[in-house]
Amino acid sequence: MGDPVDWPTRDLLSHRTAATPQRTALIDDETGATWTFAELDQRVDQVAHALETLEIDHGQPRIAVLMDTRPAFVSVFFAAMRTGMTVVPLNVRETASELAAKVERTAPVAVVCEEATESAALEVTAAVESTATAPTVLTVDEPARERTRRLCPAAGSDTAPSVDPVSLERDDPLVIMFTSGTAGEPKAVRLTVGNLVASATASAFRLGVDPSDRWLCCLPMYHMGGLAPVLRSTLYGTTVVIQRSFDRHETARVLDEYEITGVSLVPTMCKRLLDAGWEPTADLRFVLLGGAPASSELLERCRATDVPVYPTYGMTETASQIATATPAETASHEGTVGQPLVFTDVTVVDDDGEPVSAGELGELVVSGPTVTPGYLEAARTNGAVGEYGLHTGDVGYADENGRLWVLNRRSDRIVTGGENVDPGEVLETIRAHPAVEDAAVVGLDDPEWGERVGALLVPEDSRDRIDLESVRSHCETRLAGFKRPKTIGIADALPRTASGTVDREAARDRLRETETDV
Numbered sequence: 001m002g003d004p005v006d007w008p009t010r011d012l013l014s015h016r017t018a019a020t021p022q023r024t025a026l027i028d029d030e031t032g033a034t035w036t037f038a039e040l041d042q043r044v045d046q047v048a049h050a051l052e053t054l055e056i057d058h059g060q061p062r063i064a065v066l067m068d069t070r071p072a073f074v075s076v077f078f079a080a081m082r083t084g085m086t087v088v089p090l091n092v093r094e095t096a097s098e099l100a101a102k103v104e105r106t107a108p109v110a111v112v113c114e115e116a117t118e119s120a121a122l123e124v125t126a127a128v129e130s131t132a133t134a135p136t137v138l139t140v141d142e143p144a145r146e147r148t149r150r151l152c153p154a155a156g157s158d159t160a161p162s163v164d165p166v167s168l169e170r171d172d173p174l175v176i177m178f179t180s181g182t183a184g185e186p187k188a189v190r191l192t193v194g195n196l197v198a199s200a201t202a203s204a205f206r207l208g209v210d211p212s213d214r215w216l217c218c219l220p221m222y223h224m225g226g227l228a229p230v231l232r233s234t235l236y237g238t239t240v241v242i243q244r245s246f247d248r249h250e251t252a253r254v255l256d257e258y259e260i261t262g263v264s265l266v267p268t269m270c271k272r273l274l275d276a277g278w279e280p281t282a283d284l285r286f287v288l289l290g291g292a293p294a295s296s297e298l299l300e301r302c303r304a305t306d307v308p309v310y311p312t313y314g315m316t317e318t319a320s321q322i323a324t325a326t327p328a329e330t331a332s333h334e335g336t337v338g339q340p341l342v343f344t345d346v347t348v349v350d351d352d353g354e355p356v357s358a359g360e361l362g363e364l365v366v367s368g369p370t371v372t373p374g375y376l377e378a379a380r381t382n383g384a385v386g387e388y389g390l391h392t393g394d395v396g397y398a399d400e401n402g403r404l405w406v407l408n409r410r411s412d413r414i415v416t417g418g419e420n421v422d423p424g425e426v427l428e429t430i431r432a433h434p435a436v437e438d439a440a441v442v443g444l445d446d447p448e449w450g451e452r453v454g455a456l457l458v459p460e461d462s463r464d465r466i467d468l469e470s471v472r473s474h475c476e477t478r479l480a481g482f483k484r485p486k487t488i489g490i491a492d493a494l495p496r497t498a499s500g501t502v503d504r505e506a507a508r509d510r511l512r513e514t515e516t517d518v
């Protein structure tokens, strides 16, 4: 037999549009506007034209997207897919310096933004202007307004010819998504067409699909938890309702008003909805609860209120869900995140990388079609991949039926309100303050946010008190709001373990005692 043939396929949206052009693809709660798949497809074609006007000097162009959760994000995403570009979603909450570092690492040909993020995009590109790869800023307006500016000459014209469909292959890169680790630099995760389609397919087997499903998307689309529903829903031919940001009362209203059948939430959001007195309608089939561990108290409250909760364990590196528990399992097996999705394998290994028996603790290692082919930087990939797959850094165990329990997630990482914070990144920033000699950055339990960032500071000169106001303003220009320490303590020296590493638990205790909330 000869080499296997890679049969090309068109992009996901054009297939979907061919099948069900008149079904509703998107509803925007903010404006009430709706798009059928045919209308979305047409809009995507216009944006694809605009992307094709960009000057591209190499084969695998990337575009960064600096947009919040909104219909235009969806059009840009599918337009990139249609033109064979890789999308690099950027977090709109980050500062210009944080974003410039990511733009420098990924070298996109353009930063695509909306009106609201245009000035931020210009600031970011100005910050990378010194290099040869300064990207263009491309502003795309909401589809309903049928108007794009700057580099979109063909947009708005009904007669624009269709963009030649780029043939996609399973291994083509589709997204580079940043996720925080614990080592000081955000990780750039490459995800292929195959990864994302495999994830959306496997999700359907766990959550089920009803042709009349409406998925509420209120998580940021620049994170996996917000982007995944867009892909799933397009594959299934169902409807995404976009709510631009979460608000307990507004989200409760949207869930009722649009007869939402499924929603992805982080635990903080679910808690806030319940606090606000929200009760699910009969239409609601599932609440996919992920991004951080759900407390047993929250799950108990869900059960008491008949919330059909599916706790999930996932990561950006696996294009979202690894394992997801059903409501029945959540009730019968306390604390489980369920079995891995179909085609995903999870092996629990010991310190030597050898598989352990059911019930024994170890590191979770994951393999299967949803797993990233690697980080942008190969050295990081080599450090994370072993015989059984990608090492998650999470500790847990499996029962005899393969149900998983995750005890601590990526140990040192802080998860605050669904945003992941790398303590190393915060630490580097704080250490750069002239009055700080050293610091420890840890997560502290927080009733509202799950965790909040805490910092224990050691002054450069122990006779001086650190001016906390100057530390705060130092962080303000360098770190996104959710990464800034909310609790700061001062110590003469950092607590250390016998081996000399910072004793994070002791640092946490110190912060609980001496805390100064900022």
Ligand SMILES: O=C(O)CCC(=O)c1ccccc1C(=O)O
Pocket (backbone or CB within 6 Å): 224, 225, 226, 228, 229, 264, 265, 266, 288, 289, 290, 291, 292, 312, 313, 314, 315, 316, 319, 320, 321
């Ligand atoms: O933890 C991560 O990095 C991925 C989280 C994620 O994708 C998610 C987060 C919240 C709700 C649903 C999902 C999901 O797996 O789809």
